[in-house]
Amino acid sequence: MYVPRRPSRSEFIPIRGHQYHVRVWGEAQAGQPPLVLVHGWMDVAASYQFMVDALPGERHIIAPDWRGFGLTTGPHCDHYQFADYLGDLDALLDHCTADQPIDLVGHSMGGNVVMMYAGARPQRIRRLVNLEGFGMPASRPSQAPGRYAKWMDELKALRRGEMDLKSYDSLEGVAQRLIKTNPRLSANKARWLAPHWAQERPQADGSPRWHILGEAAHKVTSAQLYRADEALELYQRISAPLLAVEASDDSLGQWWKGQYTLADYHERLKRVPQHRIACIDQAGHMLHHDQPEALARLLTEFLT
Numbered sequence: 183m184y185v186p187r188r189p190s191r192s193e194f195i196p197i198r199g200h201q202y203h204v205r206v207w208g209e210a211q212a213g214q215p216p217l218v219l220v221h222g223w224m225d226v227a228a229s230y231q232f233m234v235d236a237l238p239g240e241r242h243i244i245a246p247d248w249r250g251f252g253l254t255t256g257p258h259c260d261h262y263q264f265a266d267y268l269g270d271l272d273a274l275l276d277h278c279t280a281d282q283p284i285d286l287v288g289h290s291m292g293g294n295v296v297m298m299y300a301g302a303r304p305q306r307i308r309r310l311v312n313l314e315g316f317g318m319p320a321s322r323p324s325q326a327p328g329r330y331a332k333w334m335d336e337l338k339a340l341r342r343g344e345m346d347l348k349s350y351d352s353l354e355g356v357a358q359r360l361i362k363t364n365p366r367l368s369a370n371k372a373r374w375l376a377p378h379w380a381q382e383r384p385q386a387d388g389s390p391r392w393h394i395l396g397e398a399a400h401k402v403t404s405a406q407l408y409r410a411d412e413a414l415e416l417y418q419r420i421s422a423p424l425l426a427v428e429a430s431d432d433s434l435g436q437w438w439k440g441q442y443t444l445a446d447y448h449e450r451l452k453r454v455p456q457h458r459i460a461c462i463d464q465a466g467h468m469l470h471h472d473q474p475e476a477l478a479r480l481l482t483e484f485l486t
Contacts, residue, residue, distance in 0.1 A: 183370055183374050184232075184368075184370045184371045184373070184374035186231055186235055186374075187235040188234055188235055188240075190205045190206060190228070190231070190245075191205075191206050191207075192204070192205060192253070193206055194253075195274065195278075197270055197273045197274055197277070198270055198273055199256055199257060200254055200255065200256030200257075201254065201255045201256065202246050202249070202254050202270070202274065203227070203246065203247045203252055203253035203254045203255075204227070204244060204246045204247075204274070204278070205227040205228060205230075205244075205245045205246075205247075206244055206245075207234055207242070207243040207245075208240050208241055208242040208243060209242055210242045211241075214241065214242065215283055215284050215285050215308050216244055216278065216279050216284050216285070217241050217242065217243045217244070217284070217285045217485070218243075218244045218245070218274075218278075218284050218285070219244070219287045219288075219289075220245070220246065220271065220286075220288045220289070220292035220295060220296060221245070221247070221248065221289055221290075221291075221292050222289045222291040222292050223290060223291040223400065224251070224394070224396045224400065225251070225289070225290070225379075226247050226251055226253075226378055226379055226395060227245035227246055227247050227252060228245075228375065229379075229468075229470065230243075230245050231374075232470065232471060233474040233477050233478055233481075235474070236474045236475045236477070236479075237478045237482060238478075238482060244274075244278055244279075246271075247395075248267060248270070248292075249262070249267075249270060250262055250396065250397040250399065250400055251396050251400075252378075252396075253395065259397075259399055260340055260341070260402065261333070261337065261402040261404075261405070262397075262399060262400055263404075264294075264295075264404060264406070267291075267295045268295060268299050268302065271296075271299055272299070272303065275306060283305070283306060283307060283308040284307060284308060285307075285309040285311070286299070286300065286307050286309070286311070287310075287311040287313065288311070288312060288313065288315055289313040289315065289470060290313070290314055290315055290467065291315070292313075292315065293312040293314060294315040294316075294317055295315075296311075296312060296315065297310075297315060297413070297416065297417065297420070298413070298416050300420045300421075301415070301416025301417060301418075301419040301420050302416060304419055304420060304422065307420075307422040308422060309423055309425070309484060310420065310423065310425070311424075311425045311426075311427065311481060311484065312424065312425070312426045313427050313469060313477075314427070314428055314429060314433060314467055314469065316433070316434055316442075317408070317413055317447065317450065318408040318410075318442065319408070319410075319441050319446075320410035320411075321407035321408050321409065321410070322407075326407060329403070329404075329405065329406075329407055330405055332403050333402065333403055333404070333405040336401075336402045336403055337402060340398060340399060340401075340402055345398045345401045345402070347393070347394045347396060347398050348394070349393045349394070350380065350391065351392070352392065353373070353376045353377060353380070354373070354376075355392065356376040356377075356379060356380045356394075357369065357372040357373045357375070357376040358372070360372040360375055360376065360379065363468075364466060364471060364472070366464075366465070366466060366468075366471070366472040367471050367472070376392075379394065379395060380392040380395060381395055413450070414450060414453050417450060417453035417454050418453040418455070420454050420455065421455070422456070423457070424451075424454050424457040424458075425457075425458060425460060425480065425481075426451055426457060426459045427459075427460050427461075427462060427469065427480060428444070428460075428461050428462075429461070429462055429466050429467060429472070430461055430462065430463045430464060430465055431465065431466040431467070432444060433466070434447065460480055462476050462477060462480070463476075
């Protein structure tokens with residue numbers, strides 16, 4: 183099994199009615215901004231361990247489990263609003279870093295969060311890194327009726343148990359699920375991630391099953407359309423230098439089949455006053471798993 187070079191510790195922080203689980207590496211150091219890492223959809227903070235191990239030195243690093251993921255707990259809900267991630271991040275920084283500017287990294291959904299947050303709170307960010315947080319295709323007002331109908335239909339499906347996440351009979355089953363999703367993930371890393379990504383719970387008959395540490399409500403489609411015009415307004419208000427990192431595998435091409443492309447994403451990035459784009463070879467969407475050393479080198483150069 184993978185052995186971390188820099189083990190983390192867990193802290194639990196009350197944030198907006200939730201008990202947020204925050205993974206912490208190192209200690210605060212005078213004159214050095216904290217490095218805050220936020221994960222993507224159906225992931226956890228521990229997912230950054232491989233990249234953290236590849237970073238040189240002993241930096242103070244903070245990584246939360248978003249609401250509804252990992253070990254963060256809170257009130258039951260049947261859907262999640264994207265704006266709540268911004269509110270949670272703002273409260274987390276109030277608690278952990280006060281007014282000190284930070285270096286902020288987000289992956290996938292987390293990448294979209296940090297881009298929006300940096301546009302709304304530009305004074306809080308010293309350096310910004312977006313790992314495959316591409317946004318989504320521009321929407322049209324005419325899509326709103328169908329979107330609201332789909333949202334209500336999925337709420338009903340969730341109540342009927344039709345959107346429940348699959349459980350597994352062993353940790354090895356969880357590890358194999360991780361490898362199936364990302365064939366580049368090595369078996370030793372998958373086995374290390376498995377107990378961070380899932381938790382053992384007894385079934386009604388007393389038999390144990392391993393359940394993914396993510397709420398099924400995250401699968402419910404947002405009732406709100408993605409407003410590309412709003413995103414662009416936020417992008418152009420980002421004052422920190424931005425490093426936008428993408429993998430050599432074209433995730434957008436796989437997901438959107440030409441409806442939204444890397445060229446479209448790059449065009450949007452032009453709204454960010456200071457930005458550069460970097461690509462990591464032999465990597466897919468989980469690039470912090472696939473090439474943690476290459477990613478750590480990019481971050482180290484950019485953040486220093």
